Every structure is written in structure tokens, then in C-alpha cells.
Amino acid sequence: MFSKFLVKIFLSLLFLQTIQAQEISDLIEPVKLTAGVSDTILVSDLFYAKNYNLTFSANKDVSFSFDKSTKKLVLQPKKSFKGLSLLGFTFNNKNYVIPLLLQNQKKELQSHTFRYKPEGKPSNVVVIGSFNNWNRQANPLIERGNSRIYEATINLEPGNYFYKFSVDGKDIIDPENKETVPTGFDGFNSVLRITEKSSGKTYLHILGKTEKPNETNLSFYFEQDGKGSKISKSNIFALLHNQLVPPRAIKISRNKIDVSLSTKDMKGNQIFRMLISIAGKNSNIQSVFFTNGKTSGTKNGFSSWYDGSIYSIMVDRFNDGDKSNNIPVKHDSLAWQANYQGGDFQGIINKIDEGYFDELGINVIWVSPVYDNPNVAYRESPKPYRWFSGYHGYWPVNNFAAEEKFGTIKKLNELVTTAHQHGIKVLLDVVAHHVHLENPIFKEHPDWFGTLDLPDGRKNLRLWDEYRLTTWFEPYMPSFDYTKTDAPIKWMAQNAIWWLKESGADGFRHDAVKHVPNEFWRELTRTLKEEIETPGNKKVYQIGETFGSNELVGSYVNNGQLSAQFDFNLSYSAIPIFLEKERSFVSLDYTLKKSFETFGVHHLMGNIMDSHDKVRFMAYADSAVAKQGVDMRELAWTNPPTVIHPSSYRKAELFYAFMFTIPGLPVIYYGSEFGMTGADDPDNRRFMRFDNQLNEFEKQMLNRTCSIVKMRKYHPALRYGDFQTVLANDKIYAYLRCDANEKLLVILNKETEKQEVIVQLPTIYETELLNDINTNENISAQGNSFKIKIDGTGWRVLKLK
Numbered sequence: 001m002f003s004k005f006l007v008k009i010f011l012s013l014l015f016l017q018t019i020q021a022q023e024i025s026d027l028i029e030p031v032k033l034t035a036g037v038s039d040t041i042l043v044s045d046l047f048y049a050k051n052y053n054l055t056f057s058a059n060k061d062v063s064f065s066f067d068k069s070t071k072k073l074v075l076q077p078k079k080s081f082k083g084l085s086l087l088g089f090t091f092n093n094k095n096y097v098i099p100l101l102l103q104n105q106k107k108e109l110q111s112h113t114f115r116y117k118p119e120g121k122p123s124n125v126v127v128i129g130s131f132n133n134w135n136r137q138a139n140p141l142i143e144r145g146n147s148r149i150y151e152a153t154i155n156l157e158p159g160n161y162f163y164k165f166s167v168d169g170k171d172i173i174d175p176e177n178k179e180t181v182p183t184g185f186d187g188f189n190s191v192l193r194i195t196e197k198s199s200g201k202t203y204l205h206i207l208g209k210t211e212k213p214n215e216t217n218l219s220f221y222f223e224q225d226g227k228g229s230k231i232s233k234s235n236i237f238a239l240l241h242n243q244l245v246p247p248r249a250i251k252i253s254r255n256k257i258d259v260s261l262s263t264k265d266m267k268g269n270q271i272f273r274m275l276i277s278i279a280g281k282n283s284n285i286q287s288v289f290f291t292n293g294k295t296s297g298t299k300n301g302f303s304s305w306y307d308g309s310i311y312s313i314m315v316d317r318f319n320d321g322d323k324s325n326n327i328p329v330k331h332d333s334l335a336w337q338a339n340y341q342g343g344d345f346q347g348i349i350n351k352i353d354e355g356y357f358d359e360l361g362i363n364v365i366w367v368s369p370v371y372d373n374p375n376v377a378y379r380e381s382p383k384p385y386r387w388f389s390g391y392h393g394y395w396p397v398n399n400f401a402a403e404e405k406f407g408t409i410k411k412l413n414e415l416v417t418t419a420h421q422h423g424i425k426v427l428l429d430v431v432a433h434h435v436h437l438e439n440p441i442f443k444e445h446p447d448w449f450g451t452l453d454l455p456d457g458r459k460n461l462r463l464w465d466e467y468r469l470t471t472w473f474e475p476y477m478p479s480f481d482y483t484k485t486d487a488p489i490k491w492m493a494q495n496a497i498w499w500l501k502e503s504g505a506d507g508f509r510h511d512a513v514k515h516v517p518n519e520f521w522r523e524l525t526r527t528l529k530e531e532i533e534t535p536g537n538k539k540v541y542q543i544g545e546t547f548g549s550n551e552l553v554g555s556y557v558n559n560g561q562l563s564a565q566f567d568f569n570l571s572y573s574a575i576p577i578f579l580e581k582e583r584s585f586v587s588l589d590y591t592l593k594k595s596f597e598t599f600g601v602h603h604l605m606g607n608i609m610d611s612h613d614k615v616r617f618m619a620y621a622d623s624a625v626a627k628q629g630v631d632m633r634e635l636a637w638t639n640p641p642t643v644i645h646p647s648s649y650r651k652a653e654l655f656y657a658f659m660f661t662i663p664g665l666p667v668i669y670y671g672s673e674f675g676m677t678g679a680d681d682p683d684n685r686r687f688m689r690f691d692n693q694l695n696e697f698e699k700q701m702l703n704r705t706c707s708i709v710k711m712r713k714y715h716p717a718l719r720y721g722d723f724q725t726v727l728a729n730d731k732i733y734a735y736l737r738c739d740a741n742e743k744l745l746v747i748l749n750k751e752t753e754k755q756e757v758i759v760q761l762p763t764i765y766e767t768e769l770l771n772d773i774n775t776n777e778n779i780s781a782q783g784n785s786f787k788i789k790i791d792g793t794g795w796r797v798l799k800l801k
Helices: 002-020 345-353 356-360 409-421 440-444 487-503 518-536 550-554 568-579 585-599 617-621 633-638 647-659 696-714
Strands: 031-034 039-042 062-067 072-077 083-091 094-103 110-116 125-129 150-156 159-167 170-172 180-182 188-194 202-212 215-224 236-240 250-253 256-262 269-278 286-291 310-313 364-367 398-402 425-430 507-510 541-544 606-608 665-669 724-728 732-738 743-749 755-760 769-772 778-780 785-790 794-800
Touching: 031 039, 031 072, 062 083, 072 094, 083 269, 094 236, 110 125, 110 159, 110 188, 125 150, 159 585, 180 568, 202 269, 202 286, 215 269, 215 286, 236 250, 236 256, 256 269, 345 356, 345 409, 356 696, 398 409, 398 487, 409 425, 409 487, 425 487, 425 541, 487 518, 518 541, 550 568, 550 585, 568 585, 568 606, 568 617, 568 647, 585 724, 585 732, 617 647, 647 665, 647 696, 647 743, 647 794, 665 696, 724 755, 732 755, 743 755, 743 785, 778 785, 785 794
Parallel strands: 031 094, 310 364, 310 665, 364 425, 425 507, 507 541, 606 665
Antiparallel strands: 039 072, 062 072, 083 094, 110 150, 125 159, 159 170, 159 188, 180 188, 202 215, 215 256, 236 269, 250 256, 269 286, 724 732, 732 743, 743 794, 755 785, 769 778, 769 794
16 A cells, blocks of 8 residues: 555656656747737737746847736837747746737728618618627718719728628628628628738748758748848847747858757657748748657658548548447437437447548548437528438537437447557547536526527527627527536536547537637636646647628637637639639739638638538539529528539539648538538538449549548648739639648639640749659749640649749
């Protein structure tokens, strides 16, 4: 007994030593500040630590105060300061820095006049949008004389804005603005783009690397329009992970910069970052990723989540591997499309073992919710009041049991184990917003949930923005009200972690993120890091679902909350641009750059073509559905689309070529790899088909998709590289992805006819030859310029030499 007691003491001391010696493993992202404007941040959103015993160093540009108990850091930048500053601090006897990106003043405001001409004589017209937080009193439109034209002029910073007109209480899109974006819930917003006035180009290029034993030399080039200013070491901010690179490691020759890094003691994943700040203007941040001292991505395998290519599976609709658990719900008004159809855990295991995902090149599987769901049907509240079962998994009646029609928790663990044997990681789908009415937790703790009946007599039902954090999706789906007490926050966070431990899975996809307060995501992530990441020396990936502005989506993405979210705004913008002749790649390039402003170029956001909540891409491409976001549920029941035009498969392939060559993690929704079509829910959830169930066009697209997925897998610049636009017009989109290992040029042609394109590359690359990485064709360049032909609805990826 005494010896066991000593062992316990030893283990406790070892654990305490580990805590005391803890280093900061999270990459501290830059904090964006406005000169002269105070801001408060949670340090726990910047990085995880068991304690926050931090000692900050004085900073000449920013005054600050830090409250260790609340983890709040108040920053007050001076009015005169612009550019970048590093706020130093000490933690466990090690020095770290927080990058602070500042601007001397807000971006130049530009005036925009909203105009609306109604048919009648309304008494109240206002413009509501993301620029005024959808305030219905802030910006009324006034009639100009007796013209029947109502106007409001507003000064706005450059950016993308969503808006509508509210006319006597009824919300409508701007009839004069053809550009719209779906709200995510069967409606639309109009889109306003205020472009920033160009102030000249500054860009920090990555030139390459030279590797020696225990040392890597990185080369960069700083490009400035005009004469520019001479660079000194004081203009260069270089960090290895979160620590300053000593000035002696940096050498400057005019605009060329070399950095020598010792790789002898590099363990795990580390990131080198460099930024040039000169004359108050910041360059882009160049990042070089290292894995155990070598630049990441050069070896096959999974070094970090940047290597991920995700495949989304709806369990019930993928593959039936166990006929014994086929128990559909019986109800006289329940249509087969809304009932269980036999997919299960064993079916997924079988396809993993058969090598389906290996052949496709996928290394991450996201499975739909696996909770036990009700065995009876329920009627949805919107007209026409159809009946549904819980085949999708989003109606949990027991948060500690698997759906018996899918299998057992033991079988789920086998699924994860089998996936790991094939080098595939698994994400579980977490439903933290609500449970089903029959869930015991609702019966035991009704005080943890919001009320369905509002004081004004309305039902708190699908009020997505008005009651964002408490609205119910259906009368039989009680929504947690996490604002009342911490108890449900801790309970639900522990439940999610319980599933991760029981299954052995590697991360989460989170449902309805914006309808759950930030406090929940912080508690979940803190506990994950404490119980799983730190002891297991692993990174748990968490990706969320939020429909809204980049600012709203980004408010949940940081080291203290989620790893990423799906970039729905990019998807909604990109799809019509690829499919409609009158739309231009200029608009897509702008949207992509705005996304980078929020999430950075090196991000883990999910890039999607379609999903279980969206009409499938092929329905748009084949013109079965005319417009994104239109409620196509009736079409799903009465006239489900089929693919008529073989050319539609080329359109889907082109979109995948885009999705797999831009920053972020590409996500394939099951069946889309071969061009499965479908209208709205449940038609977008058809049963999966394999092998000889595919027609010849589908087989061809599947083969081309495999090539696209593997292209990303074998070329690190597509996973770790920067992003530079080379050409964007009505027909062609060309961009560079460069890292320390290689430089790749992607060219997309959305026209149906072959295009001959003249491409001008950055002079500093001194490109003489380009090699098509798919066909192995060599193309000569003169003066960094070359001419190339791109097939109609085609694409090419070229390696610069």
C-alpha cells in the first residue's frame, strides 16, 4: 500500500513538473488594433495555458493593463503609431511576443447612396444591413422631392456588406442590385462592395530554401511600387513560432532577405513568420511551416491539419453494411425520402477497408451526428408541414448512446480505428444548440433551456437573428439557454469530450455555432486542451457552421474557441461566378481577399461546394435550379433533378480545381466527387452510389476528382503556400501558390471555349520554364511572360522553374 502511495506522489509531482514547464504551443495570431482606440482581448483566446502568470514588458507604442483573474488584456495604442509592434511577455521563464498590427487611422470612408423606388407610397422605408447591425431605425430612406425615389447616403469603410430594404415592415432585396447572397435559411441579402483605393503594391515573396545539417536558410524578397524605402533590420519582424528570431540570423542585400534558422532542436510543428513594416505600411505575413526541423509537406503523410482534405458523410445515406439494423420509422404520413434508408457504421468501415477513400486521396472523414434519435416521426413547423424522422442525427434523445440503426459505440470506435489504420482522421458532428423533447436532460433540467413562448405572444421559433442565442428550430427541439447558468455549458462540453474519448475520434464539426454563445466554445476548447491536447500532445480540429458576415464567423475562430468554420460566404459568391457568364472573376478575387483579411492566408477554414443543407452544385450547373438560396423543397418532392448535360460535370470539376488550390481545407460532400445532383433537403441527401451504379460521365468525373485531390496531397504549396493574384477578368482567374519548396501557377477558364492567355509573372522569380504537373508539358517563358491555351471550362496547374 505504501509503495502505491509513493507511486501516486511521484506521478503527481511529475504532472506538476509538466505543468510548471509548460510552453505555449498555440501560434499566437496578430491582434489588429486601430491607433488611438482602446481594445480589450482575452489572452485565453490567443493561447492556452494552465495558468496565466504572465509578466508583460513595457512597450513604446502601446500602453496596457492585464487582469490575471479575468485574463483580460486592455490595449491602448498611441494615436501617432502605425505599422506593427511586438508586445513582449514572460511565461515560465521564457520570452514570447504578441504581434500587434496597427493602423494610423481607419480606412478612408467612402459615401454610398442607397436608392429604392417603390410601386406605391410607403410610410416607412429603411435600409438594414451588416453595416448597421440590422438596425431598423438607424438609416431611414427619405423621398427626394416628389420623385418617388427614396434615398439614404451612408459613409462606409471598404468591404463587403449584406443589406435589405425594410418597406413598411416587410424586408426585400434591392431590386436594382443583381448581386445577392443566400442567408442560409431560404432567403437572400443584397451585396454591396466598397473597394479600397489602391495605394501601391508591397509584397513579401518567398524565394526558396537551402537546407544544411541542423540549419535551414530561407530567402525572401520585398517588393515595393516606386522607389520605396531602404530596408533595415528594424523594419523586419521575424518570429519562430512565438519567439523573436535574433537579428544576427538575418542578412539584407538591398530588397533580398536571408534568414538562417537552427533546426537542430526543432521538434513537432513550428512556424516561421516574417513581416516587413516600413513607412507605416505592413507587408503580407510570409509563413514557413516546419515539421521536426524540415519544411512541412515534402513527405507523404499527415503533418498537421493543413494537410487535411475532408469528406462529409451522412451516415444513413452512405452505405448499408449491416442489414440487421435496418429498422425504418413507421408512420402513415412519412415519405421514404425522410425516413431511414439503411446506412450505418459498418457500411463506412467496409468502404474504408475496400480502399475507396485511399483511392480518392481523402485523409479526413466527417460523419453526421451519431446520437440516438427518436423512433417516431415528427412534423416540421413550416408549411406544408411534412413529417420527418431523425435519420440525419440532429434530434438527440440520448447524449450518451449511439443511434441503434447505425450501430453501437463499440462499432463507432471500430470505424475510427479502421480509419486510423488507413491514415484517415475522423470528425464527429456535435449538436450543442439543442436536444430533442424526449431527451432526459430536458426533463431533468428544464431550467437549462429557453422558452418557446415569447412575452409578446409569438413563438421563439426560427428567429435566427432576433433571438440568435435562444431561438428554437422546431417546437420539439428545445434550445439550451447558456446565458442563464454555467451548468449546461460544463455539461455539454464534457459530453462532447466524452464522445471524443469513447470513440477515439480526432475532432469535431459543430452545428449552429452562432446560436451558441462564445462562452460555451471557450469552455469546450479549454477542457479539450487540458484533458486531450496537452496530455496527448495532439491537436484537435474543430470546424463550425455559421451563416453570417466574416466578422461574425471570425469571432468564433481563434486558439481559445474553434480552429475554423466553413466559408459559406466564399462558396455563395463563387458558385454563381463559375456558372453565370455575366459574372466576373474580379468579384471572386475581391471576396477571397476579404476572407484573407479576416482569417489570414494560412487558415484552416472549410471550402465547400455543397453540403447537406444546400442544393447540390450539379443542380445549379445543369440549370435544374435557377438561383442559389431559393427554397427548392417542393422540387425535391415533386420533380427531383437529374443531370441532362454532360458539360455540367466539367463545371463541377473546374470548381473542385478552384477549391483544392486555394488556402483552406477542401470539403467533399459525399457523392459530389462524381457529380451527384439534388434539390433541397431531403433530395440533397440521396443514397450514395458506387462502382457500376455510376454512369460513364460520373465515372470520368470521379477519376478527375481523384487526380485533383491527390494533386493537393502531393504538392505542399497548395497546402502551405501564400496566395498572389496574377490575372482576374470575366473569363480567366490565375493565381500563384508559393512556399519554400515550390511555386505553382493555377489558371482557371470558365468560358466554354478554349482561351489563349498571356500571363505575366513576378520579375523576381526569373521564370524561364513552366511544367504542367498533370500532363508534364513544358512551356517556355521569356521575360517572365508566356502564352498558354486553356481548354473550355478547363484548368491547368504549372510549376515554375
